[in-house]
Amino acid sequence: MYTETVMDHFKNPRNVGNIENADGVGQVGNAKCGDIMKIYLKINDDIIEDVKFETFGCGSAIASSSMATELIKGKNINEAVELSNKAVVEALGGLPPVKVHCSVLAEQAIKSALYDYAQRTNKVIKGLENFNPEEEEHSCH
Amino acid sequence: MSKKIYLDNAATTKVRKEVVEEMIKYFDEFYGNPSSQLYELGRKSKEAIEKSRKTIADFINADEKEFYFTGGGSESDNWAIKGVAFANMKKGKHIITTKIEHHAILHTCEYLEKFGFETTYLDVDQYGMIDLEQLKVSIRPDTILISIMYANNEIGTIQPIEQIGEIAHEHGIIFHTDAVQAMGAVKIDVKKQHIDLMSMSAHKVGGPKGIGGMYIRKGVKIDNFIHGGGQERGKRAGTEGVQNIVGFGKAVELINKNFDKHVEALTLKRNKLIEGIKSNIEDVILNGHPTMRLPNNVNFSYKYVEGESILLLLDMEGIAASSGSACTSGSLDPSHVLLATGLDHGTAHGSIRFTLSEEITDEDIEFVVETMKSIIEKLRKISPLNKNNAM
Numbered sequence: 093m094y095t096e097t098v099m100d101h102f103k104n105p106r107n108v109g110n111i112e113n114a115d116g117v118g119q120v121g122n123a124k125c126g127d128i129m130k131i132y133l134k135i136n137d138d139i140i141e142d143v144k145f146e147t148f149g150c151g152s153a154i155a156s157s158s159m160a161t162e163l164i165k166g167k168n169i170n171e172a173v174e175l176s177n178k179a180v181v182e183a184l185g186g187l188p189p190v191k192v193h194c195s196v197l198a199e200q201a202i203k204s205a206l207y208d209y210a211q212r213t214n215k216v217i218k219g220l221e222n223f224n225p226e227e228e229e230h231s232c233h
Numbered sequence: 234m235s236k237k238i239y240l241d242n243a244a245t246t247k248v249r250k251e252v253v254e255e256m257i258k259y260f261d262e263f264y265g266n267p268s269s270q271l272y273e274l275g276r277k278s279k280e281a282i283e284k285s286r287k288t289i290a291d292f293i294n295a296d297e298k299e300f301y302f303t304g305g306g307s308e309s310d311n312w313a314i315k316g317v318a319f320a321n322m323k324k325g326k327h328i329i330t331t332k333i334e335h336h337a338i339l340h341t342c343e344y345l346e347k348f349g350f351e352t353t354y355l356d357v358d359q360y361g362m363i364d365l366e367q368l369k370v371s372i373r374p375d376t377i378l379i380s381i382m383y384a385n386n387e388i389g390t391i392q393p394i395e396q397i398g399e400i401a402h403e404h405g406i407i408f409h410t411d412a413v414q415a416m417g418a419v420k421i422d423v424k425k426q427h428i429d430l431m432s433m434s435a436h437k438v439g440g441p442k443g444i445g446g447m448y449i450r451k452g453v454k455i456d457n458f459i460h461g462g463g464q465e466r467g468k469r470a471g472t473e474g475v476q477n478i479v480g481f482g483k484a485v486e487l488i489n490k491n492f493d494k495h496v497e498a499l500t501l502k503r504n505k506l507i508e509g510i511k512s513n514i515e516d517v518i519l520n521g522h523p524t525m526r527l528p529n530n531v532n533f534s535y536k537y538v539e540g541e542s543i544l545l546l547l548d549m550e551g552i553a554a555s556s557g558s559a560c561t562s563g564s565l566d567p568s569h570v571l572l573a574t575g576l577d578h579g580t581a582h583g584s585i586r587f588t589l590s591e592e593i594t595d596e597d598i599e600f601v602v603e604t605m606k607s608i609i610e611k612l613r614k615i616s617p618l619n620k621n622n623a624m
């Protein structure tokens with residue numbers, strides 16, 4: 093059902109945990125739907141120096157979070173904001189159709205953490221001008 | 234890979250060796266059509282069917298003429314609901330069932346709503362029990378059928394069937410029960426328990442898949458289900474799956490042999506697993522009734538974690554189980570049964586069902602408890618819902 097890469101990231105998720113005094117924190121999803129993702133960012137000079145995640149959800153939700161954090165680690169925030177769910181799916185070697193929403197959630201979680209950072213630092217991140225974390229409270233899948 | 238531990242016996246069971254041996258003869262040795270009564274090969278098939286019918290009818294204290302073979306539990310449920318509805322629609326179009334039935338019942342009732350039938354879905358309490366008072370007040374002059382499952386497939390709760398049967402009969406209403414999970418686990422006596430119709434399935438009791446049964450009390454008004462030849466007294470046409478029927482009969486014969494011992498042994502194992510999980514893992518909720526539950530059913534919710542993740546990690550250790558999480562079913566919502574017992578969605582997503590067989594050893598149970606303990610710990614470390622994760 094899952095690719096080897098998905099199973100690898102599920103079994104040994106990278107960047108698990110939280111960051112004390114994070115510069116940006118974002119949480120998306122809800123328990124009702126069965127997935128919640130929380131992303132913590134440590135940012136220095138607009139570079140993501142560290143990223144951690146906590147996820148409640150199925151195997152693909154955990155793997156998507158792990159892969160997404162790997163893909164933005166060390167990147168400039170303007171690059172990171174462009175991370176799409178498609179890129180996460182590709183890096184994972186594919187997800188079953190019913191699980192694609194997990195990658196969407198990972199994309200949203202990162203955008204939400206970057207949005208939090210932008211709010212705190214009064215910065216404008218291109219691509220997040222119209223981002224509304226409330227609206228991202230999507231209905232289940 | 235280490236030993237495989239199969240703990241999904243509510244999904245299906247291993248076909249017993251003795252059953253396979255009996256069935257095999259009916260492929261290339263006794264292959265005659267049971268309707269061909271003029272030569273021996275045909276008669277042999279017919280005899281085998283009637284022997285199975287008698288074994289199963291005796292097991293539930295029915296008359297042989299009241300037992301019919303079907304294509305499985307789902308078919309029996311469909312037949313019971315549609316057959317009674319269409320045969321009695323002049324009397325009324327109201328059906329009473331519960332919120333925790335198998336989809337074979339629920340979706341059939343929904344289908345009938347297209348034809349003007351109305352369904353009342355009874356609530357259950359936190360243990361999955363219906364309320365007999367609610368049942369009584371739900372009965373209307375146009376109620377034609379009460380269909381309440383004997384034991385639930387997810388949480389194992391056993392309903393007070395005899396009392397339900399009494400209530401139905403006091404009001405002259407036909408009573409159907411889905412006993413697919415109950416058969417082989419509890420003593421069933423259709424006469425004493427006022428059961429009019431009962432669904433059964435072979436693959437839950439060590440028999441083959443794709444064969445089931447229906448008890449129809451003499452005199453109950455129900456339409457025929459499959460129209461065609463005269464098989465199953467014209468009620469369920471089609472050349473009989475003789476080998477499957479033989480397998481079903483053999484499986485029931487085997488259960489019957491050691492019934493009390495079998496149930497006692499399973500109950501001990503079940504209680505050991507329940508105790509093991511309760512005393513080793515924090516923040517768990519036992520789903521289903523503490524005592525009125527199937528002897529092989531263990532269903533817990535593990536807070537802060539999601540069921541599919543647990544199943545994947547269990548599979549890596551060779552353990553097969555099932556979950557009420559939406560993620561495992563492809564639907565949007567977690568199990569309708571768990572939600573009906575009042576669990577919130579999040580907690581329902583974190584539920585795991587273990588259903589045991591007699592093959593499970595005490596060592597297996599200890600291994601499962603240890604494995605669950607470390608899986609839940611691992612997943613809770615990742616979970617944003619777990620308040621213990623230091624910030």
Ligand SMILES: Cc1ncc(COP(=O)(O)O)c(C=O)c1O
Nearest residue numbers: 305306307335386411413414434
């Ligand atoms: C309570 C209940 N009813 C009906 C069924 C359907 O039985 P079958 O698989 O034989 O169609 C099942 C099996 O999943 C069940 O557990």
